[in-house]
Amino acid sequence: MEQTRVTLANGIELDVVDEGPRDAPVLIFLHGFPESHRTWRHQVAHFSKNFRCIAPDQRGYRGSSKPPEVSDYSPDKLVSDIFLLADALGIERFTVIGHDWGGAIAWGVALMGQMNGRVTRAVVANAPHPAIFQRLLYTDPVQREASQYMRGFRDPANDALVREHGLGGILLQEIRWDAPDKMEPEERARLLEEWQDRDAAFAMLNWYRASPIDIPAPDESYELPEGWTPPPLPPLTIPTLVIWALDDLALPPENLAGLDEVVKDLTLVEVPDCGHFVPWEAPGAVNAAIEEFLGRKV
Numbered sequence: 531m532e533q534t535r536v537t538l539a540n541g542i543e544l545d546v547v548d549e550g551p552r553d554a555p556v557l558i559f560l561h562g563f564p565e566s567h568r569t570w571r572h573q574v575a576h577f578s579k580n581f582r583c584i585a586p587d588q589r590g591y592r593g594s595s596k597p598p599e600v601s602d603y604s605p606d607k608l609v610s611d612i613f614l615l616a617d618a619l620g621i622e623r624f625t626v627i628g629h630d631w632g633g634a635i636a637w638g639v640a641l642m643g644q645m646n647g648r649v650t651r652a653v654v655a656n657a658p659h660p661a662i663f664q665r666l667l668y669t670d671p672v673q674r675e676a677s678q679y680m681r682g683f684r685d686p687a688n689d690a691l692v693r694e695h696g697l698g699g700i701l702l703q704e705i706r707w708d709a710p711d712k713m714e715p716e717e718r719a720r721l722l723e724e725w726q727d728r729d730a731a732f733a734m735l736n737w738y739r740a741s742p743i744d745i746p747a748p749d750e751s752y753e754l755p756e757g758w759t760p761p762p763l764p765p766l767t768i769p770t771l772v773i774w775a776l777d778d779l780a781l782p783p784e785n786l787a788g789l790d791e792v793v794k795d796l797t798l799v800e801v802p803d804c805g806h807f808v809p810w811e812a813p814g815a816v817n818a819a820i821e822e823f824l825g826r827k828v
Contacts, residue, residue: 531567531574531585538614540607542595547585548619550578555824556621558612559585560639562630562657564697564725564734565807566592568717569629572813573820581824584624586615588632590733592724603733603740609638613648625651625824629809631737633657637766644768652766653820655773655808658785659792660743661760666784667745668754676780679704680745683738697725697734706779712811763792771797771823773816775804797823 533545547567557577561569567585574583587594589611590603597603612635616624626649628636633654643649658666666673682688682704691699713721725731770793776783783800790796799819804812 531571533567533587536586536615536618538611538618540610540614542589542597542611542614544586544588544594544611544615545592546587546615546619547574547583549574550580550582552582554580554582556582556584556616556624558616558621558624558626558639559583560588560612560626560628560632560635561585561591562628562632563737564701565630565721566724568720569632569807569809570627572810573627573817576813576817577820582621584615584619584621588635590736591730592727596729596733600736600739603736605635605638605741608635608737609642612639613642616648623648623650625649625653627653627655627820628657629655630657630806634660640766640768640770641763644766649768651768651824652770653773653823654770655816656775656778656781656806658781659789661763661792662785662788664743665754665760667743668758669752670784671748671752672782673784674746674752675748676782677745678748679706679780680738680743681747683735689732692731692735693728696728697731698722700731700735701725712805712807717810765791766793767795769795769797769823769826771799771819773799773801773808773819775801775806775808775812777802777804778806778808780806 531547533547536546537543559570566587570585577583590596626636626639634657636654640649640652688700801808801812801815809816
């Protein structure tokens with residue numbers, strides 16, 4: 531997949547895949563951690579026959595801009611990048627599709643896009659709704675234990691490890707849900723090489739460090755903090771497809787409970803026998819679910 535360099539109105543530069551007919555409906559694909567636009571290689575190949583497929587390396591990843599401050603990676607800036615990218619490419623309306631951290635940003639893009647009329651549909655794969663996720667981190671032992679790696683990513687005591695070994699060093703220390711045997715060897719080799727870029731490593735970790743999500747330690751109370759209320763987010767009303775791989779060790783299916791209360795037009799597709807990286811672990815199931823969803827009349 532060839533990339534072009536796109537400069538946003540805020541000065542951020544993104545390397546972007548832009549494939550498919552220019553007059554076709556637009557799909558914007560947002561990758562998660564610790565990957566790249568290539569998360570969506572199977573989907574872009576499939577859908578670019580009938581859709582204009584946009585897949586950026588997001589802020590901080592690979593060759594895209596890597597501003598230096600943790601605050602440069604707050605969710606509002608990451609959401610804004612996607613609308614500015616659409617502006618730079620002359621795109622008025624689009625469907626947003628995201629996985630993992632890209633899915634977290636897709637939730638924000640969808641919520642903002644339903645208000646300004648620019649986002650027609652949303653597809654989220656194994657990325658929890660922000661209101662549901664925070665509650666689970668407070669009350670659910672399984673999700674809290676699974677998310678302890680985020681505390682490690684935020685801990686500056688691990689910076690020396692990253693400087694010495696790149697991103698791979700901290701991944702080996704903190705992650706227990708990797709699936710190297712399920713990725714094509716050439717893709718794995720590409721990722722391992724990219725993780726050696728120290729500037730990109732710290733930029734990727736800054737997505738976690740700038741996030742407002744609170745991750746309690748395992749020995750803290752499992753009661754909701756006094757006075758805590760969910761984020762004041764409106765219900766999502768645009769048609770939304772949630773794809774959930776059921777063997778995800780980082781984000782268990784408990785994240786689906788209550789989703790129909792915050793997403794009013796919800797289509798849920800569960801993918802059994804599949805781990806966290808569902809776009810490339812089960813591309814056939816993902817493509818089929820998206821294709822059927824996009825075929826619905828809005």
